[in-house]
Amino acid sequence: LLPWPKVDFAKFGPIERRELSRIKRISGANLMRNAVMIPAVTNHDDADVTELEAFRVQLNKEYEKQGIKVTMLAFLIKACVAALKKFPEFNSSLDVEGGSEALILKNYWHIGFAADTPNGLVVPVVRDADRKGVLQIAQETAELAKKARDGKLSPAEMSGATFTITSLGGIGGRYFTPIINAPEVAILGVCKARTEPVWNGQTFVPRLMLPLSLTWDHRVIDGAAAARFNAYLGQLLADFRRIVL
Numbered sequence: 647l648l649p650w651p652k653v654d655f656a657k658f659g660p661i662e663r664r665e666l667s668r669i670k671r672i673s674g675a676n677l678m679r680n681a682v683m684i685p686a687v688t689n690h691d692d693a694d695v696t697e698l699e700a701f702r703v704q705l706n707k708e709y710e711k712q713g714i715k716v717t718m719l720a721f722l723i724k725a726c727v728a729a730l731k732k733f734p735e736f737n738s739s740l741d742v743e744g745g746s747e748a749l750i751l752k753n754y755w756h757i758g759f760a761a762d763t764p765n766g767l768v769v770p771v772v773r774d775a776d777r778k779g780v781l782q783i784a785q786e787t788a789e790l791a792k793k794a795r796d797g798k799l800s801p802a803e804m805s806g807a808t809f810t811i812t813s814l815g816g817i818g819g820r821y822f823t824p825i826i827n828a829p830e831v832a833i834l835g836v837c838k839a840r841t842e843p844v845w846n847g848q849t850f851v852p853r854l855m856l857p858l859s860l861t862w863d864h865r866v867i868d869g870a871a872a873a874r875f876n877a878y879l880g881q882l883l884a885d886f887r888r889i890v891l
C-alpha cells in the first residue's frame with residue numbers, strides 16, 4: 647500500500663486540530679479491521695411497512711399513558727430474530743482460530759443496535775430478544791440508548807451480540823453499506839421509510855416502503871441466502887402476524 651498522504655493543510659488555509667474521542671479511537675480501529683478483513687457484500691431491498699406503521703401508531707396511543715414509546719426498531723429486532731432463526735448461519739461466527747475453519751452457530755439471540763452519542767457510535771445489546779415482546783424491547787432499547795448518550799453503558803451491556811441493526815430511519819437517507827461488527831457475520835442497515843407508488847398488478851397504490859441494507863460476510867453467507875433473508879424479513883414486516891407461524 648502507498649503511505650498515507652502527508653499534507654501540511656495550514657499551507658492552504660486556516661485549520662483547527664481536534665483529538666478523536668476515546669470511543670472514536672476504539673471503534674475506528676475495529677471498523678478498520680472489519681472493513682479490510684471481511685469480504686463483505688451488501689444487498690438492498692425494501693419492505694412494505696404500511697400496516698406495521700399503522701399498528702405502531704395505534705399501539706403508541708394505547709401505551710402513551712404508561713410512557714412506553716413503541717418504536718420501529720423494536721419491531722425490527724423482533725423480525726430479525728425470526729429471520730435469524732430461519733437462517734441460522736446469519737447468527738453465527740467463523741472459528742478461524744481453531745485451525746479447522748468452522749462455524750459457531752449460536753442458540754441465543756442477542757441483538758446489538760448502533761446508537762449515536764455525542765462522543766461517537768456505541769452498540770448496546772438487547773439480550774435474549776427471542777424471549778421478549780416488542781413492548782419490552784422498546785423499553786429496553788430506549789433505556790440503553792439513554793445510557794449510551796449519558797456515557798453510562800457497562801462493557802457487559804455492549805458485548806455478546808449475535809447480530810446488529812443500525813437504523814438511520816429517524817434521520818433520513820435511502821440505503822447505505824454498514825460494516826459488519828466482527829465476529830458477527832451480518833448487519834442490517836435501515837433507512838427512512840417513505841410513501842411510494844407501488845404496482846399491485848393493476849394500478850399504482852401508495853405504500854410506506856422501508857429501505858433495508860443487509861451486509862454479510864461472503865466467507866459464511868452467499869448472495870442467494872442474503873436475498874432470501876431480506877425477502878423473508880420483508881414478508882414479516884409486511885404482515886407481522888407471520889411471526890407466529
Ligand code: CAO
Pocket residue numbers: 717718719759760761762763767791812813814815816817824836837838839840856
Ligand atoms: N422510517 C421513518 N421514520 C422513522 C424510522 C424509519 N425507519 N425509524 C424511526 N423513525 C421516526 C420515528 O417514527 C420517530 O418519529 P416521531 O418522533 O415523530 O415519533 C423518529 O424517527 C425517532 O425515532 P425513534 O424514537 O424510534 O428512534 P430511532 O429508532 O430512529 O433511533 C437509535 C434510536 C438509538 C437507533 C438512534 O437514537 C440512533 O442512535 N440512530 C443512529 C444510529 C447510527 O448512527 N447508525 C449508523 C451507524 S454507521 O455509522
